[in-house]
Amino acid sequence: MDEIDVANERAEQITNRAIQLVLRSLPQAPSSGICRACGEPIERTRLRANPSAPTCCDCAAEEDSERQRRRKLGGRG
Template sequence: MDEIDLAAERIEVLNAAAIQAVLGRAERVPSDGTCKACGEDIEAERLRANPYAKNCRDCADEAEAQAKMARRCGPR
């Protein structure tokens, strides 16, 4: 195999991964409107912006803050 064959093979693998990622997103189910963390209703404007939102704004902000802290400090 020469470099052109290897490059073509890499492109084929990357394209297959990209297609799988798109198909995976297409199969997602829209949110039922209930926050998975606290059980409260997800804000209507949040669902209009992201029909797949799984958490309300407050829980999503808290989860993002925890993830940010974990990235800074490492796992605890």
């Protein structure tokens, strides 16, 4: 009886993971033109280079340096 519950839960987890993978692999929707991090308009030149850019140049650079810092620390957290 409990096995079915466990199986259902497991199936749900797998489905959720599959959905996330699909969402990630889909082409991104065109950017709204507003930086999702700071709310400022995204530079037009940046949108031309990357129409789905979610952040402005400043925030993208910040995210980049953050990512590199994390990689240096061993990729955790």
